[in-house]
Amino acid sequence: MSHTPWIIYGAAGTTGTLIAEEAIRRGHQPLLAGRSAESLASLGKRLGLPWMAVGLDEPSRLQRAVSDVDAVLNAAGPFIATAPPLVEACLAAGTHYLDLAGEIPALQHLFARDQAARARNIALIGGVGFGVVASNGLVTYVADQLPGATTLELVVKANNQQTSQGATKSVLQGLAGGGRVYRNGHLVPIRLGKGLKAFRFPDGTFDILPVPSGDLEAAYRATGIANITAFIPFRRSAAFLLPLVQWGLSLRPIHGWLEAVVEKRGTRQRESLAGGQRTSYAWARAMNQNGQQVEAWLELGEGYHFTAASSVQAVEHVLRDHPSGALTRFCPDDRGGTAMVRSSSRASLTGEHTMKKLEVSTNSLHPSHRRSDATSPRSISRLESIRLGGTEQWIRIQGKDTSNPALLLIQQGPGLPILNEAADDNKQWHLEEDFVVVYWDQRACGKSFNRTIPPQSMTIEQLITDTHELIQALAQRFNTTHLYVTGFSFGATIALLTASRHPEHIRAVVGVDPDVQFDVAERVAYDFALEQATRRRNNRALRELRRIGPPPHLNSKSFGTRAKWVTNFGGANRQATYPRLLLKTLRQLVLSRDYSLSDIVGTLRGIGFTQDQLLPDLADLDLFQMLPRLDVPVFLLQGRHDYVAPPTIAEQYYQTLHAPKGKQLIWFDESAHMPQYEEPGKFRQTLLTIKQHCEVDSAQEDRGSCMHGNDKGES
Incomplete structure (x- = not known):
């Protein structure tokens, strides 16, 4: 194989060294990189490879280094710490990025940069090592064999000769965050140590325990199955200590001390790792609501050597086929090898043999009387960044069925976040059962706060533009002509103004206690x-x-x-x-x-920043003058006891508003300015009723009112 210009970052570590040796075996001459010049020089001399010492805290040097190559393979854990600076350098340079991440936050970070990667026409691929490749091959297979599966379990039993210090640090990071499982399309916390059970492997029976591993996140991204648990073998006698371990790791001095111990231990034992004949196993089972299930086994070799082979092959695929965006699926091809597939396009990158044996069984156990629709669309639960009005902003998309209409929620404020409310809001409203709900941290709010946002961009006009761009993107994303928009307070005002300027993609607009005359x-x-x-x-x-x-x-x-x-x-x-x-x-x-800790700090800063910039612009807000007409169905929801957006002003505005497609004023008699929280049941039912009548109108090809009968007045 000809020379290919790529970097192994963390090359002097246990796994990085194995990757470098595998790369040479396959005809590559990668550049060795990392922090320690001494270790890199020694390895470079032994392998006859060029090397470069560059720290992740040197962004300019890092960007220059990755600009000279076509791909970077990051083998330095913990990846939640090492991936972000390398990813940003690769995005700036237009260089493909791959890593061995087995941490949920690290994989989520890559998917959050998907659009940026596509814009730069580069790939961001996480988890190209043992755990994710092995488990993703299985979960993809069993999910494809059982369409409509609702539950997925996966187990990985690695038989390694050693655990590297980078892998150990990644484990410490994962344990500090507590247990995680996917339930109803949400990544939810569970008590660390809960769910221990016995499991029979081909080489004996072992206890297994749910873990917050990257296999879990990758499996959800690859299959969309709503309920997923990932297990690893764990000693029963030690499981009860895990909550105490989690607490200790949450304390910075203890966490730092343990990482120092790992550094010392890893350096001392690194030379003891050598190749050998060891057998690892992976297992997955998909189940549907009727009790049908499909399970599959993989028998694999030693984990670190598997990682070396799979990661070099992944680099070869990227250099050959130049995919773009954040890739997630790893699955068996028809020759028993691996393939990496983008979930959205399923464009495969066929690989070579890395898996030894695949056994599949299909059973129907204890069928229930619940109906299972194998053709029903998958649920969705995604955190994504999107560029609106020249700035990066964040949305969370949640829904149990992607065939449901999209509903964009615009938060009250100015300056308040909404992504943080997603879980609590759905517990109150259950809207994700009937809509694909889009929560949006607007410009400079919440996770979308950035110190580089120009103060002069914080205007009502810019927020209208951002909202319009987001609606267009969502319409394209969900292949729909129209979606629902609901805004709260100041967010309701932005929703109404956007609907008046750009009605083409809005099925109906709902304004909850809007600011009418500021x-x-x-x-x-x-x-x-x-x-x-x-x-x-x-x-x-x-x-x-x-x-x-x-x-x-x-x-x-x-x-x-x-x-x-x-x-x-x-x-x-x-x-x-x-x-x-x-x-x-x-x-x-x-x-x-x-939200990370820095996101929380940014959220608090963003509230003051947004208000200081927007309030002078709000001083002249008057919907009587700015918005006398709306050409979409409009619903005004108003609390009777509101002293922030006075009911008398809302009623006067409703009476003067010209709405040819229909209008309705709906009173919440027990609420002040937040009826969505003060009367959540009525709020939910109101949105469902609006949806019901709008869908009836749509079916009748009459997009006139979304109102039942001739009722276009107050209720």
Whole structure:
């Protein structure tokens, strides 16, 4: 095989050295790279390969290094730490990226950069080593053999001669995050150590335990099956200690000390690894609601040598076929080898023999009376980045059936996130059963906050443009002509304005307590808070309200002070005070699978930044002047006790709004400004009723109203 220009990063480590040796055997001369010049020089001299010492904390040098090659194979764990800087360097340079990641966050990071990779026409491929390749081959096979499968279990039993320090660090990172399984299309936490059971392998019976491994994430990406558990063998006598281990690893001093121990241990034992005849196993079983199941076994060799072979072959495929985007599927081809396939396109990259034996059995055990529709579409649960208006923004797409209509949710604010609320919102509303729900952290909000966002871009006009671009992208993504848009408070205003400018892809727009006349609403809110503070003799509230004075309140500090007291006095949510809502938001951010610590810090910064930039633009907001007509069906949902967006103004606007396609004002009699949380059952039923009537109209080729009968008025 001819020379191919690529880099092995982490080449001096246990796995990196094996990969380099395998690369030479297959005719390659890769560039060895990593942090330690001494180790690289020694390895380069022994193998006759060029080397370069470059740290991940040197972005300029790193980018220059990867610019000179066609692909980078990252063998340096833990990958949650090493992958991001290498991925960004490869994206900037237009260089393919591969790694051996077995960590869920590391794989999720690659998929979050899918669009960026496609734009640069490069591939981002994680998990090209033993665990993911072996398990993905099996799960893909059993899923294809049983369409409509709802449950998937997979077990990997690696028989390795040694565990490298990089792999051990990755395990420590995984354990620190606790257990994980997929349930109903969501990656959910479970207590570490829960689910231990006995399992019979060809070489004996062992206890197995659910683990938060990259195999789990890769299996979901490859198959879309909603309920997945990944297991590995684990000693029963040690399982009860895992919660304590997780707690200890959550403490930075203990975690750091353990990593130092791993460094010392790994360096001392590295030379002891040699080839040998060892047998590893992988097993997967897919099941459907009728009790039918398909299972398959793989018999493999020693894990580290398997990884060396599979990763070099993966590099060869990428250099030959130049795929683009984040790839996920690894599956057997018809010659018993491996193939890597993008889930969306299923474009295969056929490989060579790496798997020894495949045994398949199909059974029908304990059939239930539940109907199983083998042709029903798969569920979806994805966190994705998307470029809108020149900035990277983040969405989460959730739904049990991708044939359902899409529903875009636009958060209240300005400045508040919504990805953190996805899990709690669905528990209250269950909308993901009837829609494909898209949660969106808007420009500079939540996970979409970035210090490089130009302050001058924070305008109502830009938010309308961002919303329109997102709606277009979603319509193309789901191959639909129309979708539903629901906005809350300021988000409702943006939804309505976008629908007026760009109605072509909007089936119906739902505005929940929209801001209609900002200056009037400010005065009503301030007067309410001041009157309540006086009546209740709340001296602290009186001092703070008098300090900011009457509106306009056009910065985050004065706006936040007014919002705090309006909320505390029940004008925003009759069931929760300001501290309670704040704590709820912080809890959701901390527990959310979508936010890192830096994302949480960015979210808090983004609130103030967004408000300081947008509030002056909001001062002139007046929908009576800006939006006298809407050419899509429009539903205004309004709380009777709202002192943030006054009901009287909403009713006046509703009466003057010209809506040829139909309009309806729906009152929430027990709510203030947040009826979606104060009356969640009615909110859910309202959206389902809107969907029902819109779908009936669509079936009748009458997209006129989405209203039942001639009811286009109040309810």
